[in-house]
Amino acid sequence: MEEQIIQHLPKIELHCHLDGSVRPHILERLAQEQGNPLPYSSAELASKLTAPEDCESLLEYLERFDIVLPYLQTAEAIELISYDLIEQVAEENVAYIEVRFAPLLFAHQGLTINQIVEAVIAGLKRGEEVFGVKSNALLCGMRHHTNSDNKAVVEATKNYLNNGVVGFDIAGDEAQFPADLYTDLITLAKKYAIPLTLHAGECGCPQNVLTSIKLGATRVGHGIAIAKDDAILAECKERGTVIEMCPTSNFQTKAVTKLEDYPFKKFMDAGLNICINTDNRTVSNTTLTKEYTKLHKWYNIDYRCMEQLNHNAVNGAFISDNEKEQLHTLLKTAYYDYK
Numbered sequence: 001m002e003e004q005i006i007q008h009l010p011k012i013e014l015h016c017h018l019d020g021s022v023r024p025h026i027l028e029r030l031a032q033e034q035g036n037p038l039p040y041s042s043a044e045l046a047s048k049l050t051a052p053e054d055c056e057s058l059l060e061y062l063e064r065f066d067i068v069l070p071y072l073q074t075a076e077a078i079e080l081i082s083y084d085l086i087e088q089v090a091e092e093n094v095a096y097i098e099v100r101f102a103p104l105l106f107a108h109q110g111l112t113i114n115q116i117v118e119a120v121i122a123g124l125k126r127g128e129e130v131f132g133v134k135s136n137a138l139l140c141g142m143r144h145h146t147n148s149d150n151k152a153v154v155e156a157t158k159n160y161l162n163n164g165v166v167g168f169d170i171a172g173d174e175a176q177f178p179a180d181l182y183t184d185l186i187t188l189a190k191k192y193a194i195p196l197t198l199h200a201g202e203c204g205c206p207q208n209v210l211t212s213i214k215l216g217a218t219r220v221g222h223g224i225a226i227a228k229d230d231a232i233l234a235e236c237k238e239r240g241t242v243i244e245m246c247p248t249s250n251f252q253t254k255a256v257t258k259l260e261d262y263p264f265k266k267f268m269d270a271g272l273n274i275c276i277n278t279d280n281r282t283v284s285n286t287t288l289t290k291e292y293t294k295l296h297k298w299y300n301i302d303y304r305c306m307e308q309l310n311h312n313a314v315n316g317a318f319i320s321d322n323e324k325e326q327l328h329t330l331l332k333t334a335y336y337d338y339k
């Protein structure tokens, strides 16, 4: 199967970080406009923004975000990277994407959460007008932030719910900050009927997945550690939890180290609702096309399987039944004869 054909298949993405998907040339443009030169040449920049293959941990992977964040502190910059992300995904025929970001990481120079959220929504909307890709935003609390800061993000999610924002996530270093530290925060989000997708099971601990789904997450980011615990895997299956797998990222962060340990097949065979995502297009140097191409090489998955993975993503999306129906129909009618 050709990568070019995979590129043309309609796709849905539920797990993509805005700040991890800033293209190097866009960052250079921001640096120039803001009069704040980057410490790297154009030739060096892409590799500095990408996590290395021999990255040791999620924590090391997350260090890549330090380069880009200083340039994302104005509404104009935030609007531009949001628009540019839609341009990127349009190139590979993504029909719907949920874009996540932590507003407080863009608030270091005085922007309010509302200004930040509105800048993202404006960029996504402009992207939809130009490229026709539908999208919504997810707001992330950060594990290392204070409870009151994270509460402010939950409140913002509530205020913008179904007006450009459709859910809440908690991101950051899972190894140091397990899920049960956030029980009150997640309970508050549940009280507001906010849909939840939480990073969990990325750092080897299946218990974080169990805690997250028991607190009300209908989706989990990564979830790789479920492979180690049959009871928790069964619980996810029973609940129909959507597992947002991000293959390239999962190897970089050392969620897995060997291909034979990657649980894609195991999760498929167990009937889990898995879907495929990039996590971070720049930091992981990837696209959905590359992720599906990898899965095709590793497991020989065919177009029908890819279509199913995209239907799973639609089922997990935080959108109305009517919108889901339209996306299911799009996927079904886009049958692509690749033989």
Ligand SMILES: O=c1[nH]cnc2c1ncn2[C@@H]1O[C@H](CO)[C@@H](O)[C@H]1O
Residues within 6 Å of the ligand: 017, 018, 019, 020, 058, 062, 065, 100, 101, 102, 105, 140, 171, 172, 173, 174, 199, 202, 249, 253, 279, 280
């Ligand atoms: O795979 C991941 N696991 C946990 N946190 C992540 C991952 N990728 C990105 N972020 C974190 O989420 C923040 C908001 O977008 C990013 O700044 C990064 O710190």
Ligand SMILES: [Zn+2]
Residues within 6 Å of the ligand: 015, 017, 171, 199, 221, 279
């Ligand atoms: Zn992520």
